[in-house]
Amino acid sequence: MAGEEKNYRSSTGVDEFHYGIVGDELIAASIERVKFLQNITVEMPQEIVPAYGDNTTAELAVSSGDVSVTSGFHKIPIEDKQNLLGWESVEGLTAAGSNDNPPYVACVFAKTYEDGSTEYVGLPKGIFTRPSINGNTKGGSTEFSSEEITAQFMDRQVTGFSEEKSVIFARDAKGDTTNRDALFQKVFGQAYPTTTTTTSSTTTSTTVGA
Template sequence: MTEEKNYRASTGVDEFFYGEVGDGLTADAIERVKFLQNINVEMPQEIVRAYGDNTTAEMAVSSGNTSVTSQFHKIPLEDKTRLLGWEKSADGLTGSGSSDNPPYVAVIFAKTYEDGHREYVGLPKGMFTRPAITGATKGESVEFSSEEIVAQFMDREVDGFEEDHSVVFAQDPKGETTQRDLLFQKIFGQPYPTTTTTTSSTTTSTTVGA
């Protein structure tokens, strides 16, 4: 029997994680940036045609660069420093200039659905570029600002695939995390992060994304 397809549209985004991977397949650590508002992954393709005898002789697909634009309520300075390769002075200041050297990072984020299932998008290897610095005067009413940051991603080896890929997808029904956990291992080389708290009598684990 054919499995029923899911035609529900996503209604939110959540769980933005990144980790420095360098030229390897394992992240040094996995970091969470909270309060993701919008994210757009562009995967452009173009049909290229060859002509002969006044007609199309052949067609092929030409793929462009995978780019990601992410908007957050606020990106902490610590995360911008890591993502953008900014320098931090011994007395705590942070500097950006022509010598900035952003590291290769991997990214995973989740699209959420009203029925409780989640679709995860993994981006194995890319670099972020520094965002614009903006500000506005406060008026009669309070208006919250947001921060946007852009990255480009490249194909990378992903365990289990014959070809290199720049985007990998996973989907879990409500209450399940099997595909999510597998994707974290494939993209970061590490399990989905949890926070462990130890008391005098018990040890409890809670998920970072909760």
């Protein structure tokens, strides 16, 4: 908007990684959170493709590749690996194999800023691939391991947009959640998740990740 001051603040943290299995219906049955996100990279490759004629460039076009996401966590719980990767669980054991069929999932994560504002990134439809298994011997000092998982996301029809999209952005000022709530509805087909605790006299609703 003309006259409105642009925001040049850089993010200083990441938080609130949520995912939901959307399948072909593109509406999540439930929204799950994986806590302790450490870092995340969203790559949106593009290249310029030229066409030539008369010894010069006649036209330029943009070729876009699939969006890839690499996420690093302190720990990915086994239940989330089962959900994201289609791993089978039998009698307390979890197994991976060549015939695993990871489901289509949607994801949202948050980038946090020192002024209290938050930018949300939504990824409407993609598939995760199984992570590597790493381990280190314990030495003279304790060191914590971390886990990394990657995914690829594709374009999807998102209500309200004229073209299919693979990444959606939303930003809220400190204390505001309007755009966050709208993004969750677009990406998951349901509201931002809350946990509700009921007692004999009162009902308290607490926002996840607050």
